[in-house]
Amino acid sequence: MMPPPRFAAWMVSLFAPPEQAESILGDLEEEFLLLGPRSGLASARRWYWRQSVRTSAHLLRSGFRDAPWSTALAVLGGFFLLRLAHWLPGQLLNAVTDRYLMYWSNHFHAYLWVLKALIPTYLLGTFLTGCCVALVTKKREMIATMAMALVLLAMIFVGSLSAMIMTGDANYLRSLFWASSDPLAIVMGGMLVGRLRSKNTPLPAA
Amino acid sequence: MADGDYLGEFEHIVMLALLRLAERAYGVTVRQEIELRTGREASIGAVYATLDRLEKKGYVKSRRGDPTPERGGRAKRFFRVTAKGAAAVNRTHRAFESMVEGLDLIRSYS
Numbered sequence: 227m228m229p230p231p232r233f234a235a236w237m238v239s240l241f242a243p244p245e246q247a248e249s250i251l252g253d254l255e256e257e258f259l260l261l262g263p264r265s266g267l268a269s270a271r272r273w274y275w276r277q278s279v280r281t282s283a284h285l286l287r288s289g290f291r292d293a294p295w296s297t298a299l300a301v302l303g304g305f306f307l308l309r310l311a312h313w314l315p316g317q318l319l320n321a322v323t324d325r326y327l328m329y330w331s332n333h334f335h336a337y338l339w340v341l342k343a344l345i346p347t348y349l350l351g352t353f354l355t356g357c358c359v360a361l362v363t364k365k366r367e368m369i370a371t372m373a374m375a376l377v378l379l380a381m382i383f384v385g386s387l388s389a390m391i392m393t394g395d396a397n398y399l400r401s402l403f404w405a406s407s408d409p410l411a412i413v414m415g416g417m418l419v420g421r422l423r424s425k426n427t428p429l430p431a432a
Numbered sequence: 433m434a435d436g437d438y439l440g441e442f443e444h445i446v447m448l449a450l451l452r453l454a455e456r457a458y459g460v461t462v463r464q465e466i467e468l469r470t471g472r473e474a475s476i477g478a479v480y481a482t483l484d485r486l487e488k489k490g491y492v493k494s495r496r497g498d499p500t501p502e503r504g505g506r507a508k509r510f511f512r513v514t515a516k517g518a519a520a521v522n523r524t525h526r527a528f529e530s531m532v533e534g535l536d537l538i539r540s541y542s
Contacts, residue, residue, distance in 0.1 A: 229504075238477075246480055252506030253459035253476050259502055281477025288481035 230258040231271055234278035240420050241285040243365045247424055250281065289369040297366060301374045304359040304412070308378075311351030319343055352408045356415020367423065371416025375409035382406065439491075439524045445470060446482045447521045450492060450513050458497065458508040483511055491517030 235251055242250050254277055261270040290297055359374055360367035382405045390398040439447060449465040450457045459476055462483075466474045486492045497508035513521070 242477075242480075246484065246509075248506045249459055249509035250476055250480055252500075252503035252508065253463070255506070256460050256500075256503045257463075257476075277475055277477075280475035281480075284475055284477030284481050288477075288484070 228262070228267055230255055230274045231278075234275050237282050238278050238285075239424055240368050240417060241282040241289070242424075243285075243289070244424050246285075254278065254281075286369055286372065289366050290373065293366060297363060297370050297373060300359050300363045300370045301377065303362070304355055304370070304374045305377075307358055308352060308355045308412075311355050312348055315347035315351060316344060319347070349407060349411050352411040353415045356412035357419050358415075359412070360416040360419035365423075367416045367420035368413075371412050375412045378412065379406060379409045382408070437520070438527055439520055442474075442478065442482055443486060443491075444521070444524055446479060446486065447491065447513060447517060450511055451518075451521065454512075455510070457511045462511070486517065487511075489516075489520075490514060491520055 235254070238251060238254065239247050254274060257277075258270050258274045261273055265273075356371050356374070359370050363370035383402065386398045386402050386405065390396060445466055446462065449462045449469075453461050453465055459479060463474050463476055463479050466472070466479070483492060483494070487494060491514060492511050493514055494509050494511050497510055499505045499507045
């Protein structure tokens with residue numbers, strides 16, 4: 227018999243609290259193995275995916291309902307940290323560029339360097355912010371980082387849309403694609419911390 | 433939640449499933465019992481979220497079973513209803529009966 231979909235199991239393990247992850251994944255695998263010979267592998271896989279998505283949504287909702295204030299506080303703190311994480315690298319890079327400007331062949335190269343260096347440092351700062359939010363929200367890493375990512379995404383969307391309406395420049399809407407890398411980096415930070423914390427929960431064998 | 437409170441709809445269903453299953457009550461059997469008797473597909477996440485809430489209220493207790501190979505070496509978590517939980521089921525049931533008493537639901541709303 228084939229093992230259940232690994233990615234679906236991984237998704238459940240991200241959202242499940244450590245004390246529940248073992249029994250939930252065990253229950254899903256047990257039913258999957260019962261369903262396989264009865265209804266076929268494709269149907270069993272579909273069932274497993276459906277259950278995993280609904281289970282993750284339930285765990286996300288109940289996790290937020292159980293601790294709404296601490297989650298909201300972590301998200302708020304995350305936004306302050308994010309502001310710092312975006313402000314500090316720019317200041318540092320500007321200071322370095324200004325100090326060594328005289329050694330550059332021309333100023334254009336210096337500013338190009340700043341621009342190139344800023345994008346990865348911004349993303350790294352966002353990713354680390356996601357890690358910090360996940361670290362302070364023990365057992366609710368994905369709930370807090372998903373909440374923060376959704377709020378940020380909504381802010382970016384509203385900002386881009388209103389800028390486009392006011393200026394009539396469609397480029398603002400196109401920039402949404404790049405801007406959504408920030409919420410993604412926050413969720414990835416949450417995933418990393420969550421996975422490291424629940425590394426004792428084995429996933430189905432490949 | 434105070435001692436005199438009633439169970440929510442899904443909480444009530446989960447508690448009744450636990451009472452029916454007795455010693456055999458764990459995630460898979462509870463989910464299957466609900467599906468079999470109510471005809472609605474419950475997600476394992478909804479069952480666990482409810483069981484977790486009921487355990488916090490002191491209505492159910494859980495214990496860890498032995499790991500089994502058909503579960504990828506993972507242990508089962510068995511649940512049982514406590515005396516406080518059984519009292520909550522009775523209280524909720526009595527409230528329902530009292531509300532339904534004297535109503536002819538089939539004739540009034542069909």
